Amino acid sequence: MRYHSTTTFITPTPGRSKSPKVTLAIFTSWARAEATGFIIKSYMVVQLTPSGSRGTWSQSQVSSGTRQVFIIPSAFPSTPASIESVIVQLKYPRQPVRRTEGQPLTLKCTVEYNKESCGSISVLWCLSLPENTCQPLTDPDRHLISINETIMSGKPMFRHRDAFVTFTQLSLKDIGLYQCNAVCQTTRSTAMGHLISVNVTGQDATTTTIFKGDTNDRCSVDLFLLTISIFILLWIHTL
Structure with missing residues (x-):
């Protein structure tokens, strides 16, 4: 209708x-x-x-x-009176993430869903692309995926699932916007989470600063030794 x-x-x-x-x-x-x-x-x-x-x-x-x-109802805030009608809810932080190149990073997405209405569920993290698509993070050489699921206390029809994705070693190409999505396999109901920003800082700036510090110190020592040498030569010459 x-x-x-x-x-x-x-x-x-x-x-x-x-x-x-x-x-x-x-x-x-x-x-x-x-x-x-x-x-x-x-x-x-x-x-x-x-x-x-x-x-x-x-x-x-x-x-x-x-x-x-x-x-779907998961797009709206739930209240105790309406939570029974909610099929899928996604929860994870909104704050931007900042890391240094080479460090690991773990993103966590918590999904609460109605097992009776949703059936089995698929939860994944993905990288948002300019073409309004989201590329799943499934590369086993770069991403470690882990899932934990428990039954919510007092609500046997509801499940609590934590989906983790770990970047084993961040690189500059990992900079971007990431999103957690969940899909009910029975009804194909989809819940799309918000975008979070991941920023990766390169190590070149740190390395350059350390190198410059060592060079300056070395130049100061060399200049000091040269001054002492000239002073000693002049002193010997006057004898």
């Missing part, structure tokens, strides 16, 4: 609360997708602005689309 809805936002003119300045109307056509969420079939955003003193309005289309977007 397909449903239609209209949402209107009114922005009042400053100092004249009864005279709206801009009105945005969002027309949405959507449908239920089993028990896992809903699909937006189409949408259109229309802007209405006053065009005269007689209360007339002019209408202009801001944006529209027919692309289907699948939305």
Whole structure:
């Protein structure tokens, strides 16, 4: 079954609360997708602005689309009253990560999911690419993958899964945005996490600084010895 809805936002003119300045109307056509969420079939955003003193309005289309977007409940914050309806939730830090080239790095993603509704689940870390795709981190020579799963206390139908990916030795090509994704194998419901930034600093700057320090010290010692040598030669010459 397909449903239609209209949402209107009114922005009042400053100092004249009864005279709206801009009105945005969002027309949405959507449908239920089993028990896992809903699909937006189409949408259109229309802007209405006053065009005269007689209360007339002019209408202009801001944006529209027919692309289907699948939305699952995990995209919204849960409350104790609605947690039973949540199928998949992803949890991991948002803070950027900074490391030095050659160091290891471990990223952790915690997934809470409904085993009864989701069935088996696939959880993976991936590298976000410019083409709006995400490349899974599955290279065994560079990435170590580990999974731990437990049953949530008091909720036998819910599972708690930790997905770890470890970079054994970071390089400059590991700089980028990373994301954790989860897919229910039964319903194909997908939860996509936020992007986190990984920045890797090269070791060249440190090496150069140390080398310069050694060179300066060596030059100072050589200059001191040369001065002492000249002084001794002059002293011998005066004897």
